[in-house]
Amino acid sequence: MRTPDKIYAAPQPQVVDFTFDASVAAVFPDMLRRSVPGYETIISLLGVLAERYAQADSTIYDLGCSLGAAMLSMQSRLSDASIRFVGVDQSAAMLRQCRNNLEAVNDGKNHAARFSLLHGDVREVEITNASMVIVNFTLQFIDPADRLALLSRIHAGLKSGGVAVLSEKVCAEDAAESDLQQALHEQFKIANGYSELEIAQKRTALENIMRLDSAATHIKRLRRAHFSSVAQWFQAFNFCSFVAIK
Numbered sequence: 001m002r003t004p005d006k007i008y009a010a011p012q013p014q015v016v017d018f019t020f021d022a023s024v025a026a027v028f029p030d031m032l033r034r035s036v037p038g039y040e041t042i043i044s045l046l047g048v049l050a051e052r053y054a055q056a057d058s059t060i061y062d063l064g065c066s067l068g069a070a071m072l073s074m075q076s077r078l079s080d081a082s083i084r085f086v087g088v089d090q091s092a093a094m095l096r097q098c099r100n101n102l103e104a105v106n107d108g109k110n111h112a113a114r115f116s117l118l119h120g121d122v123r124e125v126e127i128t129n130a131s132m133v134i135v136n137f138t139l140q141f142i143d144p145a146d147r148l149a150l151l152s153r154i155h156a157g158l159k160s161g162g163v164a165v166l167s168e169k170v171c172a173e174d175a176a177e178s179d180l181q182q183a184l185h186e187q188f189k190i191a192n193g194y195s196e197l198e199i200a201q202k203r204t205a206l207e208n209i210m211r212l213d214s215a216a217t218h219i220k221r222l223r224r225a226h227f228s229s230v231a232q233w234f235q236a237f238n239f240c241s242f243v244a245i246k
């Protein structure tokens with residue numbers, strides 16, 4: 001059973017900025033399933049994308065890997081042991097649980113040979129010989145001024161025919177659509193058992209740390225990073241995912 005997310009259930013005298021600490025890591029699967037429309041579908045379909053794009057003797061990077069859900073989904077679809085995974089996250093609590101999750105489905109020897117987990121900033125990680133780079137709901141937490149440079153480094157580290165998969169909460173291009181998308185997302189969270197108070201406190205906690213771009217901005221930026229083919233392949237309310245092929 002997943003530990004239920006009750007982080008914002010009680011009124012907080014002062015809501016502080018959201019951090020990916022141990023209390024968040026402990027409830028993370030429940031939090032994402034109930035807060036991100038389509039999250040489980042995206043995770044599952046990353047396995048299908050991996051079947052198509054993962055190349056023998058290459059590395060799949062998962063930038064902002066949290067508990068390793070994307071790597072586990074892709075691994076379940078890939079039998080070729082020459083494909084390695086590198087998960088990167090700056091939260092030690094997330095990486096601890098990620099390691100446990102990966103070890104639970106891989107014996108020690110396989111785990112060490114196939115997976116590396118790096119504790120650090122995705123902006124500083126070296127990307128080489130990659131056939132896939134997954135950035136699943138991570139770019140939104142990175143300073144907008146650094147986003148193009150990161151995507152350009154991802155492009156440079158990909159092999160020919162490799163793919164970047166970028167998933168993001170997006171903002172709307174106009175106020176009416178923005179109101180609609182926000183209302184639909186709130187409806188989704190209420191349907192999943194969050195209270196108005198939880199929704200409001202979480203919004204305040206994320207205000208300073210999650211900065212959203214529109215889908216058009218993401219597509220334009222991926223093109224500026226020199227990807228030859230860019231497409232949006234998924235949307236559920238204001239949550240989108242893009243593929244960008246080198």
Ligand code: GEK
Binds near residue numbers: 123
């Ligand atoms: C999933 N991809 O389950 N460097 C490294 N890690 C970072 C950085 C950074 N600069 N900024 C944020 N993170 C996952 C979900 S969660 C999305 C990704 C969410 C990490 C942060 O510690 C957290 O684990 C993750 O990015 C974002 O498919 O919570 O909305």
